[in-house]
Amino acid sequence: MNITLKVWRQRNPNDTGRLVTYEAKNVSTHMSFLEMLDVVNNDLVKKGEDPIAFDHDCREGICGSCGLMINGRAHGPGRGIATCQLHMRGFKDGEVIVVEPWRANAFPIIKDLVVDRTAFERIMQAGGYTSAKTGGVPDGNAVLVPKPVAEDAMDAASCIGCGACVAACPNSSAMLFVAAKVSQLALLPQGKAERTQRVLAMVDQMDKEGFGNCSNNYACEAECPKEIKVTHIARMNREYLRANLVEK
Amino acid sequence: MSKLITFYKSSIGKKILMSLTGLFLCTFLMEHFVGNLLLFKEDGGRAYEAYTEFLLGNPVIRFVEIFLLVGFVLHIFLGVVVWWKNRTSRSHNYVEFRLKDNTPLASRITIWTGSFVFIFLVIHLNSFFVPSRITDTKVPLYDLVAQAFQSPLYDGFYILALILLGYHLKHGFQSGFQTLGLLNKKYSTLVELFGMIFWLIIPLGFACMPLYFLLIHKLGPSAMTIGVN
Ligand code: SF4
Numbered sequence: 001m002n003i004t005l006k007v008w009r010q011r012n013p014n015d016t017g018r019l020v021t022y023e024a025k026n027v028s029t030h031m032s033f034l035e036m037l038d039v040v041n042n043d044l045v046k047k048g049e050d051p052i053a054f055d056h057d058c059r060e061g062i063c064g065s066c067g068l069m070i071n072g073r074a075h076g077p078g079r080g081i082a083t084c085q086l087h088m089r090g091f092k093d094g095e096v097i098v099v100e101p102w103r104a105n106a107f108p109i110i111k112d113l114v115v116d117r118t119a120f121e122r123i124m125q126a127g128g129y130t131s132a133k134t135g136g137v138p139d140g141n142a143v144l145v146p147k148p149v150a151e152d153a154m155d156a157a158s159c160i161g162c163g164a165c166v167a168a169c170p171n172s173s174a175m176l177f178v179a180a181k182v183s184q185l186a187l188l189p190q191g192k193a194e195r196t197q198r199v200l201a202m203v204d205q206m207d208k209e210g211f212g213n214c215s216n217n218y219a220c221e222a223e224c225p226k227e228i229k230v231t232h233i234a235r236m237n238r239e240y241l242r243a244n245l246v247e248k
Numbered sequence: 249m250s251k252l253i254t255f256y257k258s259s260i261g262k263k264i265l266m267s268l269t270g271l272f273l274c275t276f277l278m279e280h281f282v283g284n285l286l287l288f289k290e291d292g293g294r295a296y297e298a299y300t301e302f303l304l305g306n307p308v309i310r311f312v313e314i315f316l317l318v319g320f321v322l323h324i325f326l327g328v329v330v331w332w333k334n335r336t337s338r339s340h341n342y343v344e345f346r347l348k349d350n351t352p353l354a355s356r357i358t359i360w361t362g363s364f365v366f367i368f369l370v371i372h373l374n375s376f377f378v379p380s381r382i383t384d385t386k387v388p389l390y391d392l393v394a395q396a397f398q399s400p401l402y403d404g405f406y407i408l409a410l411i412l413l414g415y416h417l418k419h420g421f422q423s424g425f426q427t428l429g430l431l432n433k434k435y436s437t438l439v440e441l442f443g444m445i446f447w448l449i450i451p452l453g454f455a456c457m458p459l460y461f462l463l464i465h466k467l468g469p470s471a472m473t474i475g476v477n
């Protein structure tokens with residue numbers, strides 16, 4: 001199949017950037033989207049041009065490095081997949097595909113399609129951990145966690161920190177990401193001890209990073225590759241309210 | 249105090265205040281609606297007049313009115329602050345952004361539906377609250393209402409505002425519960441059903457009022473004289 005790509009090219013953070021058109025010829029439908037970009041980049045290198053910069057690592061939907069806005073959808077069309085899990089068979093021959101980086105003031109563009117997501121890391125550093133040393137693997141029955149709670153925590157823990165929730169949100173809000181982290185730790189006994197300080201610190205950092213406010217559009221849930229539910233946002237709101245009431 | 253300020257300054261704190269004020273305004277809407285059902289009573293407005301007199305003479309109601317005013321001001325103020333913050337958190341827009349694929353219409357237009365309802369509110373207060381409470385024209389409120397609703401243009405505007413109010417609450421009501429952390433698997437259906445009272449039944453009922461006065465009700469002699477001398 002043949003594809004026309006319109007890719008956002010931006011030399012550096014201060015460059016204004018623009019969409020550049022590339023023709024991708026003889027693309028196999030079995031290719032992943034990133035493999036297709038690799039082929040386009042090979043051609044660019046052969047021609048002596050600067051290849052398109054994009055983030056990727058595991059290429060199997062577990063690391064959270066990849067993330068492109070494809071035809072106006074975070075991680076492209078389809079539900080529950082990261083960009084690296086998107087395949088060319090989902091597109092039509094001759095289709096024009098617009099590829100852009102995540103856009104949010106809290107995620108400044110570094111180059112082309114690569115954005116700086118260290119804001120997420122600073123939020124994690126603010127409280128996304130338990131400070132107690134837990135030692136080695138505990139006996140399975142030592143700390144009892146009811147199955148539904150464990151399931152809920154596990155769902156939250158599946159967040160890979162890709163930032164699609166921010167990219168898809170009309171307000172560039174990071175609530176789904178932060179909620180997943182707050183939720184995961186607040187649900188489990190090891191994390192409960194520090195739940196008050198944690199939610200206050202993480203929300204404070206989130207606001208400082210310049211993310212927008214949640215307006216419950218739920219675009220984040222629709223685009224999250226791990227299908228994290230907005231019920232976690234409700235839990236974080238609850239946690240935040242509680243923390244404000246009980247904080248000494 | 250400093251804790252309260254931090255709470256207010258935070259994104260979630262502002263949203264929680266917005267939901268509390270919004271849901272409080274919903275209780276007012278309910279009261280206003282139930283009371284105004286008396287307009288449908290074919291008794292020349294006697295029951296309705298008795299009801300408005302009761303409201304006027306009741307110190308508790310007058311006290312609650314202050315909260316109502318504060319509620320409106322806070323809700324509108326926070327709405328604008330949050331909207332502005334959200335608008336400015338993505339300075340460079342996407343060339344292609346298919347938000348429509350992922351979100352319901354009502355959730356994307358709350359600021360606009362809200363703004364229209366605000367304009368409506370000003371006109372609404374000017375038609376009924378100002379003459380009955382401030383300039384004190386001595387005309388029975390019932391007659392003022394009956395008179396005002398004789399104009400199809402005014403009625404059309406009124407009904408449009410109610411449709412937009414419905415849209416505002418379709419998103420706002422459940423959104424308020426989500427922000428307060430009260431939406432989960434157990435309650436979401438309940439909140440949705442309960443929300444229908446506010447975004448569907450109440451606006452529908454309110455919309456029947458101008459239609460009733462325009463199409464069914466015959467003006468009494470006292471209402472005919474408004475604005476004559
Ligand atoms: S919540 Fe979903 S979309 Fe957001 S960072 Fe985590 S995995 Fe990505």
Ligand code: FES
Nearest residue numbers: 057059064066084
């Ligand atoms: S490259 Fe690791 S999730 Fe896509």
